Amino acid sequence: MVRIGIIGIGFMGRIHFLAAQRLSEAKVTAICTRDAAKRAGDWSKTRGNFGPEPGQVDLAGVKTYAKLEELLADKDIDLIDICTVTDQHATIAIQALKAGKHVLVEKAIALSPQDADTMVSAAKQVGKLLMVAHVLPFFPEFKFAAETIRSGKYGKVLAAHFKRVIAKPDWSADMADAAKTGGPAVDLHIHDTHFIGLVCGVPKQVFSVGTVEGDAVTYLTTSYLYGPGGPAVTCSSGALSMKGRPFVHGYEIFLERSTLIYDSGGTPLTLFTADGQSSQPALAGGGDALAAFADELQAAGSGVTSGKEPDLLSGKLARDALVLCHRECESVKLGKAVAVA
Secondary structure, three states: OEEEEEEOOOHHHHHHHHHHOOOOOEEEEEEEOOOHHHHOOEOOOOOOOOOOOOOEOOOOOOEEEOOHHHHHHOOOOOEEEEOOOHHHHHHHHHHHHHOOOEEEEEOOOOOOHHHHHHHHHHHHHHOOOEEEEOOHHHOHHHHHHHHHHHHOOOOOEEEEEEEEEEEOOOOOOOOOOHHHHOOHHHHOOHHHHHHHHHHHOOOOEEEEEEEEEOOEEEEEEEEEEOOOOOOEEEEEEEEEEOOOOOEEEEEEEEEOOEEEEEEOOOEEEEEEEOOOOEEOOOOOOOOOOOHHHHHHHHHHHHHHHHOOOOHHHEHHHHHHHHHHHHHHHHHHHHOOOEEOO
16 A cells, blocks of 8 residues: 655645545555644635535544654655645655655646756655656546557647646635746646657747746747657647636647547547548546546556556656746747757
8 A cells, every 4th residue: 555645735735635535555644734724624725726615624544744854754654745836846855755755746847947857866866756747648538649649540640739728827826926836838838748748759949929927928829849750739828818718728639540639618529530530539537527636646656566657757758848838938038949958
């Protein structure tokens, strides 16, 4: 049994806690939060933009800690699940790794590529897993797309467009603070850059146009430049929508022998094949807000058990996704293409 300790009981900490109740061979045995009310089970102030309504949580059998050092000193914890705000990720992850714990850290892996590199290096030095909780590939529509592309069943990707647009995240002061999260072009858009890296690889250059508030890029459209023979990939992502349309994401993916289309705003996943037929693939877990997170945590638990990093939770892939976000922000501000390496 993999024993999990969650650090940070905000919205995402609550989602991880609830999702972990569905796991086999892994369970949450401890939490860490400075908030005394949360340690007593009152999680009513952990509201987010999806999932069950927050309220009272039964913490029977779960150890509660006020300090990170207390959590890390607990010898009965195998995996530290970091659900704090992004600007705290690097410091906590490195402490946890040095304490001999495996680590799962919520996306984004860190605020800066330099911190991400340090985290990846620290994991290698101590021989522990650094896994990054990028949940998108576990959502049914994106899981189907990734598995279809990676199988080569319909040939290679010729072109693709992805989108992810939300209203301003004013449901959380921390999430709305670009100094803590990197702003929408990091905290939100990194879902897309991670998925693009997974199914298309890392491009040579990016060219982005977008909007900027203060120092933060709030919306961008990017062309990922792979060079001659590479796929034609674009993405639009940001936080400019009105509250009446708080969230939408999706894709159009053009393979050599099929086309995949999905839009959460009204178009179900549809597969178009070279014979002129179309179908809507059967998907498991559709409509269940916690299912993808449970699958993600199950993969992390299996990684700890096997000692092998799950490829969907790769620290290197997460680091590359963060670099892409930063290069795209540079491109927006410079008004020209920027090399990724």
